[in-house]
Amino acid sequence: MTEDNFIKYDTFNSEEQVSYLIKPIIKALKDAGGSLDRTALKSRIRENDKVIDEFADKLYVSSRSGNDYSKFEFKFNFAIKELSYVGILKCENKKKTIVLTDIGQNISLDNFDVSQEVRVKARTYWDSKAQKNKEKKEKKSESILKASRILYDRETFKVNEDYFPKDYNPGISSDTWLNLLNDKDIFNTKSLQVMKRMLALEGQATCTELAETFGEDYHFYISVCSNLARRVSQATNCPLYPSNGQKTQWWTILFIGTDSYDEQAGSFTWCLREELHAALDKFDLSNINLYSKQAIWKIEMDHNRLDQAEI
DSSP: OOOHHHHHHSSOOOHHHHHHHHHHHHHHHHTTTTTEEEHHHHHHHHHOOHHHHHHOOOOEEEEEEOOOHHHHHHHHHHHHHHHHHHEEEEETTTTTTEEEHHHHHHGGGGGHIIIIIHHHHHHHHHHHHHHHHHHHHHHHHHHHHSHHHHBOTTTTTOOOOTOBBOOOOOOOOOHHHHHHHTOOOTTTHHHHHHHHHHTTTEEEEEEHHHHHHHHHHHHHHHHHHHHHHHHHHHHHHOSSSSSSSSSOOOOOOOOEEEOOOTTTTSSEEEEEOOOHHHHHHHOTTSSSSSHHHHHHHHHHHHHHHHHHHHH
């Protein structure tokens, strides 16, 4: 392969780069009998096309996050999504396995028009999704304005009457929290990521909101915070909630909480305890990633879709 071939592919616009992958994906699946796992499929199309192979090795720097990312991974996943939408393939085994449908099996690649059969049809899906996302954001904004979501005023720390638990405080001062934040054995990278994400949502959010905004799933936030609270407890010997021998609710060391309002994603809202929040205001989190790799990929995908929509 010549350098000119690579440069030619690398300078395709975003839509052309996705289109280029469509036929190689279908061909690889056909050659394999109709089914491959994602890793094997990516390897197969790289083996079959040296232009794709070299493009797949190149990393780019995100203009928004400053992190490295692979355009190939983005374009590949985008192509799979569109092929799935138009019924040419389907994803099984928790999206790990890619399978050609009967429609895909019967395609003649020699006469296959990628633009008309995939890209144009898929645009209906993307336009519909963009409209739904817009409506969801507008609805959420209206709900936030109407709902009494804030658990305490950052100026006065005056807590409203809906928070839980009312009869418990771990008794950890902001200075102690700051010392704990500087201890990497207690606040590890994942813990600091969750803290930074909570701050980005004004110190209060459901686990579902955190997952939808920054990546991971809501179990990640429950697990990280539970384990963090255990380490804080061991380091400070703070009182626990409840103290009557029942199962400890570890999250109460870090947060107070309340039931979410009707239109909020998630069922229960955490709010950083005021002393921890005050300590975080003084702590440098600039080197901690706000978004997960999954979320960064989604941001880049949405950004590219918007760029193409404006062309």
